[in-house]
Structures are given as C-alpha cells and as structure tokens.
Amino acid sequence: ATAERCCTRTASFAAARSIRARDPGARVLIVTDEPDLPYMRPPLSKELWFSDDPSVTETLRFKQWNGKERSIYFQPPSFYINPEELNSAENGGVAVLTGKKVVHMDVRGNKVKLDDDTEIAYDKCLIATGGVPRNLQVIERAGEEVMSKTTLFRKIEDFKLLDKVSRNIKSVTIIGGGFLGSELACALGRRSAESDLEVIQMFPEKGNMGKVLPEYLSNWTTEKVKKEGVKIISEALVKSVVAKDDKLEILLKDGRLVKTDHIVAAVGLEPNVDLAKSAGLEVDSDFGGYRVNAELQARSNIWVAGDAACFYDIRLGRRRVEHHDHAVVSGRLAGENMTGASKPYWHQSMFWSDLGPDVGYEAIGIVDSSLPTVGVFAKATAKDTPKAATEKSGTGIRSESETEDTAVSPVASSTPAPPTVGHKDDYGKGVIFYLRDKVVVGIILWNVFNRMPIARKIIKDGEEHADLNEVAKLFNIHED
Ligand SMILES: Cc1cc2nc3c(=O)[nH]c(=O)nc-3n(C[C@H](O)[C@H](O)[C@H](O)COP(=O)(O)OP(=O)(O)OC[C@H]3O[C@@H](n4cnc5c(N)ncnc54)[C@H](O)[C@@H]3O)c2cc1C
Ligand SMILES: *[C@@H]1O[C@H](CO)[C@@H](O)[C@H](O)[C@H]1NC(C)=O
Ligand SMILES: CC(=O)N[C@H]1CO[C@H](CO)[C@@H](O)[C@@H]1O
8 A cells, every 4th residue: 555645625635536446555645724624616606605504604515406415525524534543544544634734845755844844754746736816916905904805715714704794795896707706796696686785796808708708608698697686897907996984996997986895806816836846846837837747747756636737638738727627537637647557638627617507508628718619509498507407417516527428429520610600699508619720629518418528529539520510419409
C-alpha cells in the first residue's frame, strides 16, 4: 500500500476514491484549509436556495429537482478515518485534515509543510487547490465598509452568509453575468417574490451568459432571468463604489447610478498557485494554473487536477477548466495515474447550469460566444426541464461523472455549414455547435438532457460536417 497525500476538495475526493479502488490498502490524506469535509459546490448556488426547509443552512441537505434528498457532502464523517490513525490503519483509508493550509512543498524531500509547521511526508502528491474568487479592483480599493458589504461566493460559509444577509436587506446587486452570477440572481430573484427584496444583476455583456451563449440565446435567457424577478442592468462597467448613508452607491462608466445594500461579486476565479514557487512548478501564462501534461503530471510524484490544472487536452489543446465534472474526472484520472495506470487525459468533461428548475443546459468542449455557432432548436415541452431530467435519470445533481453512458456514431461529412439560427424566438430546447476551423469544438445541449455521450463522440471524432442540422438529428430533439 502506498501513502498518497492530496491537497483538498472535489478533485481530491475523486482521486482518493480512485486510488482506493485501484489500491485497496492505500493511505490517502486530504489536506484542506476549509473547516468542512469534502463537499460539492454546485448546490450552493442552486438547490439549497430553493429548499423549503428553514434549517437548510444547518443541514446543508437539499431536495434535488427530482424530489429526493441528499447532502452536499460526498460522504458522511464515518467514511473517513482519523488522520492520526492513518499510518497504523491495517487497510489504510482516507483521512481529512481540515482547517490546515499547506504553505511549502519540498519536492525532492517528498514532504509538505503546514501553516502550523507540521511536516507531512508523502510518496505521491496531488495538488487540487482550486482557486479564489476574483474581486473588482474598484471594490478592493473602496475601503472597509464596501468590502464588508461585498460577498465573494465560493464556500459553505458564503452561502450561509448570503442567505442571512439577503433576509435582512432591501436590495442586493450581483455583479457578473456568468453562470455563478446568473444562478445566484435567479435564486435570490425567486426569494424576492416572497419578500420585498430587490435583486439587481449587472454585467458588461449585452445579456446573461454573454461570453458563452450566442447573442440571440443570451438575449432570450436574459428575458427568462427577468421573469425570475431580477432587474437586469446590461452593458454595465463599474467605475466606482462608495458607501453612503448606509447604502452602497455603484457608479457605472456611462453615468448610471445604482443604490443597493449588498454586493455579490461573481467575476471569475483566480487559480490558486501559491505552491508554485516552493514546489518549482510552472504556471501557465495564458490560462493560469499549474502546467501539467496529458496525464496531469507536473513533476515526478506530483499531479495536479481540477480548477488549478492547466492541462494538455489531446483533442482541443491546452486548457484550464473550472467545472465540477472536470474536477471529478481529472481527479479520478490523476488518482489512476498515481497508482500506475498512465492514462492520458482524454475524457471530455461536461458542465451544466440551471437557471431555476425550468431552464438548464449542459455543455462540453470549448463554448465561447466569440466562435461561430450553429443552433438547431425545437419546441420545448414540460418534459424538457432540469427537473424532468433528474426525475427521469434518478440521479442526484446532473453530474455526468455519476451516470456514464455509451454513445452512438454521428454521421460524418466533409464541408462545413454556415452558422444558422433556428426557430425564431423559440429557443425552448436545442443544440448549439461551436466551430473552430470548421470543426465542432464545443456543444451546448439546451434543455436537452442525458444525451451528453453523443456530444462527446462528435467532439472526439473532430470531423468536419457538411450539415450540422443532420448532426443535430442524432440528439432526437424533435422526438418527444
Ligand atoms: C457556487 C458554485 C456553484 C458551482 N456550480 C457549478 C455547476 O453547476 N457546474 C459545474 O460544472 N461547476 C460548478 N462550479 C464549479 C465547481 O464547483 C469547481 O469547478 C470545483 O469545485 C473545482 O474543484 P477543485 O477540487 O479543483 O477545487 P475546489 O473545490 O476549489 O477545492 C480546492 C480546495 O483547496 C483548498 N486549498 C487551496 N490551497 C490550499 C492549501 N495551500 N492548503 C490547503 N488547502 C488549500 C481550498 O480552500 C479548497 O477547499 C460551481 C462553483 C461554485 C463556487
Ligand atoms: C440583444 O439585445 C440587445 C439589447 O440588449 C440588442 O441590441 C441586440 O440587437 C439583441 N441581439 C439579438 C441577436 O437579438
Ligand atoms: C506520462 C506519465 O506521467 N505517466 C506516469 C503515470 O504514473 C505512473 C506511475 O507512477 C508513471 O510511471 C508514469 O510515468
């Protein structure tokens, strides 16, 4: 049995599980500076907000859209063994050292140092340090009062705090139009229906998810978010924020002024690469994160997975991905390789976002609205919602790494189709293809669920297609 040491959370938990599956006697230590056992973050901006249990901030249990209850923790405390007993436990196990930060790595000596000066030796080490939420410089510079009324949302405590704050104020403003900002806006918007909370969301793009969705779909989504009770301020660049008369005043570059009580800044993530220097690891200058090869290895005995890994995708080139399934899949792969499997990273991870229980999408590959796209849409029925999807699949969160399927073969062809827009004004459900050099590099399944294996196969094959409408037929969107 080998001793593996891992820093931290989603990716590290997945690695621990795969290490133990391949080496049943392995001793795995997870070190995290958070006070909690490993948990999943996606419900923090989704299901937990829609719970009708008043004690949800304590239980952290949530009803999935399918009605079944589950906890955000991957495993109950009884799954783990005590860190002190890890070395003596006959069959090894997984232990978690909470509330401890790794501050130094000695790669030659195979050991790490914690913030309390403890040294821990390892045989192999996985770095899965995730990242820290970015803030806007204008907020950082605005002083203590503004900072104290600003939430950067990532952890359990942030959920607890925002839940509490939002019950005691009149107006909250979310800055950021990406998936985190949009999900939180919808969650708070829903709450505003029962109280007199005003929910504002502002972002520089024209519509919600504008960096991901083509403009027509981003505009359509924005209308949906407005229906959830959110006041949208688009094309908004924040110039300054000041605390005045118990309020925060947000001044935009075009002169608009917004008064609010609390800000949630959801403006991206800075990958945590604090250990780069002591560990002698390379940080990618374009994408950020530790540079690793297709096997997720950074140096001998050191692997990196999850949000902090800038890896070589053998299909799509160098990338860094900030998503739950990627953390699970890359953690699992690193774990396999740490136990000697030597597999390159090729499994394209997917991600999903739900804007309330009725609109959801799943995405794979490179989905960037600056790429040319082709969308094919059909009319949605009541069956085409995230809620119906989890009811049907019976799984928890819509994580594909928990339900893997097999794919059918797409039709191959040789010339590309020009980008087209499907059904006018009816984007109930559909498929959006993202193209680079005429090849599909990304796909969004819009209110189309459980068909990700087909999308994965199309990206893996990397062929040019003459008619993407034909390819779209593989997803059977007109069927039910
Ligand atoms: C609110 C929210 C909702 C999300 N929803 C979705 C979604 O719907 N779909 C999706 O695909 N993705 C979603 N994500 C993204 C997803 O949660 C992340 O991609 C995933 O958590 C990354 O896992 P990770 O293990 O790489 O990093 P993390 O989960 O960030 O874990 C890293 C851990 O390392 C700790 N750490 C860092 N440095 C040190 C150190 N030196 N010593 C000790 N500990 C350290 C950190 O404190 C943290 O606990 C969401 C994220 C958030 C915040
Ligand atoms: C999207 O909405 C903006 C206004 O917010 C408008 O200027 C633009 O033309 C719309 N784009 C499409 C493709 O409908
Ligand atoms: C390419 C690569 O880094 N593969 C490694 C995966 O893990 C095994 C076992 O540690 C190594 O021998 C391989 O070199």
